[in-house]
Amino acid sequence: xxxxxxxxxxxFPIPSEIFWIMLAAGIIFFFTFAWIFHHHWNYYGxxxxxxxxxxxxxxxxxxxxxxxxxxxITAFETL
Amino acid sequence: xxxxxxxxxxxxxxxKHWFLIxxxxxxxxxxxxxxxxxxxxxxxxxxEFDLGGxxxxxxxAFYAIWLLVCWVAGFIFWTNYFLDVWVITNKKLVDVxxxxxxxxxxxxxxxxxxxxxxxxxxxxxxxxxxxxxxHVQTAGAQREFYISDIENPNEVRQKLHSALIRNRAL
Numbered sequence: 207x208x209x210x211x212x213x214x215x216x217x218f219p220i221p222s223e224i225f226w227i228m229l230a231a232g233i234i235f236f237f238t239f240a241w242i243f244h245h246h247w248n249y250y251g252x253x254x255x256x257x258x259x260x261x262x263x264x265x266x267x268x269x270x271x272x273x274x275x276x277x278x279i280t281a282f283e284t285l
Numbered sequence: 286x287x288x289x290x291x292x293x294x295x296x297x298x299x300x301k302h303w304f305l306i307x308x309x310x311x312x313x314x315x316x317x318x319x320x321x322x323x324x325x326x327x328x329x330x331x332x333e334f335d336l337g338g339x340x341x342x343x344x345x346a347f348y349a350i351w352l353l354v355c356w357v358a359g360f361i362f363w364t365n366y367f368l369d370v371w372v373i374t375n376k377k378l379v380d381v382x383x384x385x386x387x388x389x390x391x392x393x394x395x396x397x398x399x400x401x402x403x404x405x406x407x408x409x410x411x412x413x414x415x416x417x418x419x420h421v422q423t424a425g426a427q428r429e430f431y432i433s434d435i436e437n438p439n440e441v442r443q444k445l446h447s448a449l450i451r452n453r454a455l
Contacts (some may be wrong), residue, residue: 212331225346225455232350239357242386243364250389259311260363267356275349281342 225279232275236268287372287379287391296448299371302436304415306366310359317355320348361386371419371432373448378421380430394450398424402445404438419445 243264247257291322324344325351326335336343368383378399382390399421417438421430435441 213333214331215333215335217335222338225343228346229349232353235357236353238354239360246364246368246386250383252416256367258362260367264356264360265316268353271349271353271356275346275353278342278345278349282336282338283342284339284345 222279222283225282229272229275229279234271236272240264240268267271287381289374290385293374293376296373296375297444299373299432299435299441301366301369301418301432302414304410304414304416305434309362313359313362316358317352320344320351350378371435373445375448375452376430378430378445380432392430392443392453394421394423394430395408396449399449400424402441402442402449404440421445 243260247260295400313383332429334340365383365385368381368389370381372379372381375396377396378394380394382392384390403420403421403422404417405420405447406412411417411434414439418433419435419438419441422431
């Protein structure tokens with residue numbers, strides 16, 4: 207008997223709207239923390255290269271992840 | 286925001302050792318990899334999921350939001366690390382304690398109130414990574430100042446002592 211040939215199938219359909227809601231929540235989450243970090247880094251006196259580096263890294267990384275998520279949801283829907 | 290007098294300048298700043306922030310960020314990195322591990326296990330066992338769409342797209346969408354949370358958590362740790370600092374000027378010591386994003390305590394101590402400065406390195410990791418505690422004893426009933434897990438505490442003690450001598454010579 208070939209055990210590997212038998213795969214158990216779990217039918218668990220997820221509406222793509224759930225992913226879009228997750229994306230919206232992620233964007234709200236990102237902007238909330240971007241605002242908090244912006245306040246802390248400016249008001250509490252992080253200066254120079256550290257601030258520029260942290261700010262750039264935070265924005266580039268976050269936007270990349272949000273964009274990737276949007277693309278992945280589109281790929282999920284197209285099948 | 287820390288404000289200084291016109292004739293005041295920063296002599297040096299003291300932060301916690303990089304080993305601490307590296308440890309915290311390592312934990313975040315391990316959390317970031319958890320979905321990959323779960324995905325790898327599910328791919329290895331004879332189970333198939335029908336999610337009503339492209340399963341890889343669904344996984345990437347979920348993983349991207351997971352990574353976004355880890356990414357923000359990493360920056361919270363970094364912000365706490367960076368804002369938790371001792372600023373030593375030619376007149377005073379400013380102790381900024383950042384505990385989480387929404388708890389910040391600032392204490393100011395005039396250099397001429399300092400009586401004694403002690404450095405303390407204890408433990409295997411602290412000895413080899415060269416981090417420890419600085420303890421400042423003040424005159425009168427004022428509170429004691431200390432900062433733990435700072436890099437090279439002996440050198441910091443010497444620099445602080447030099448700043449005290451310069452301050453008293455003025």
